[in-house]
Amino acid sequence: MVQVKDLKKKYKKEWVLKGVSFELHDPEIVALVGPNGSGKTTLLNCMTNLLAYDEGSITLVEKHHKDPKVFYDVSYLQDNRILYGNLTAYDHLKFICRVQKIPASKIQEVVERVGMESYVKGRSVQSFSLGMKQHLLLAMAILNDPKLLLMDEPLNGLDPTSAINMRNILLELHKEGTTIIISSHNLDEVDRLTNKIYFMKDGQILEENLESYATKKYYLTVNDPQRAEIILKNLSFPLTINLEKQLVFEDSHISIQEVISQLNQHDILIEDIENTRVGAEKRYRELFEGVRSI
Numbered sequence: 001m002v003q004v005k006d007l008k009k010k011y012k013k014e015w016v017l018k019g020v021s022f023e024l025h026d027p028e029i030v031a032l033v034g035p036n037g038s039g040k041t042t043l044l045n046c047m048t049n050l051l052a053y054d055e056g057s058i059t060l061v062e063k064h065h066k067d068p069k070v071f072y073d074v075s076y077l078q079d080n081r082i083l084y085g086n087l088t089a090y091d092h093l094k095f096i097c098r099v100q101k102i103p104a105s106k107i108q109e110v111v112e113r114v115g116m117e118s119y120v121k122g123r124s125v126q127s128f129s130l131g132m133k134q135h136l137l138l139a140m141a142i143l144n145d146p147k148l149l150l151m152d153e154p155l156n157g158l159d160p161t162s163a164i165n166m167r168n169i170l171l172e173l174h175k176e177g178t179t180i181i182i183s184s185h186n187l188d189e190v191d192r193l194t195n196k197i198y199f200m201k202d203g204q205i206l207e208e209n210l211e212s213y214a215t216k217k218y219y220l221t222v223n224d225p226q227r228a229e230i231i232l233k234n235l236s237f238p239l240t241i242n243l244e245k246q247l248v249f250e251d252s253h254i255s256i257q258e259v260i261s262q263l264n265q266h267d268i269l270i271e272d273i274e275n276t277r278v279g280a281e282k283r284y285r286e287l288f289e290g291v292r293s294i
């Protein structure tokens, strides 16, 4: 699916990529994580042939990455500067359909999937909010049912509902067989998408599978989060409330059974329990801030 071999790239005299190599075979979600300026965008731009590189080789979907046919199967969600302010969302989608020979009927399907029916026609992109632009970029990126989807900071500017929707779409695409490489600074979202992380450090990739490394995090949706928070904090349970009004706990700090039992005793209805392994932030801090976990 993807093969990057010993990729090197410098700007003037500064080497930004110093021999990046990795291979992906099965459909996977991989997060690309690193501090500002570590080379994530440079790597994605080289892979999609937007930027020349100095050494190395890149194969995408079994073809050389400069083969124009690659883009029937690959999409790249970049930042919103690629959008045309005086065109509508529909114009953008129609244009991609024309270039990639996708039936126009696909537009409606994608617009519904992303949830942008109310602003696809009748207003130009320059009047869009940041989140609306991200929706359009996502719609454009999934229009061709890509086998490989590369994404540079797709969560920028998304409200919680849109971020959840984006996450669900990515998880669905992955189940349908799409490989996704997503650069993100949102380590909580990264944990909810994948265990497989490429940390960009010193112009190289440190590949990590955090499966066994990570602890578990629980997200409880309850009928009365405010009362639940007061009750549990009075009992000294360490928890936070996220923007989705879920109660969030880490299992290294609590027994989830004990939490459930307390909520039951106080007649608080648990509507949903979601859990995910967390490790991205912990590992990031070890790698980039020299913080060792105990």
Ligand SMILES: Nc1ncnc2c1ncn2[C@@H]1O[C@H](COP(=O)(O)OP(=O)(O)OP(=O)(O)O)[C@@H](O)[C@H]1O
Pocket (backbone or CB within 6 Å): 011, 012, 016, 034, 035, 036, 037, 038, 039, 040, 041, 042, 043
């Ligand atoms: N056109 C350019 N000319 C010179 N230097 C550049 C250019 N583009 C990027 N750089 C430098 O290359 C390095 C990597 O930049 P890049 O944008 O790839 O990092 P990034 O990891 O995507 O950062 P961020 O998280 O801030 O988006 C930085 O030091 C940046 O200043």
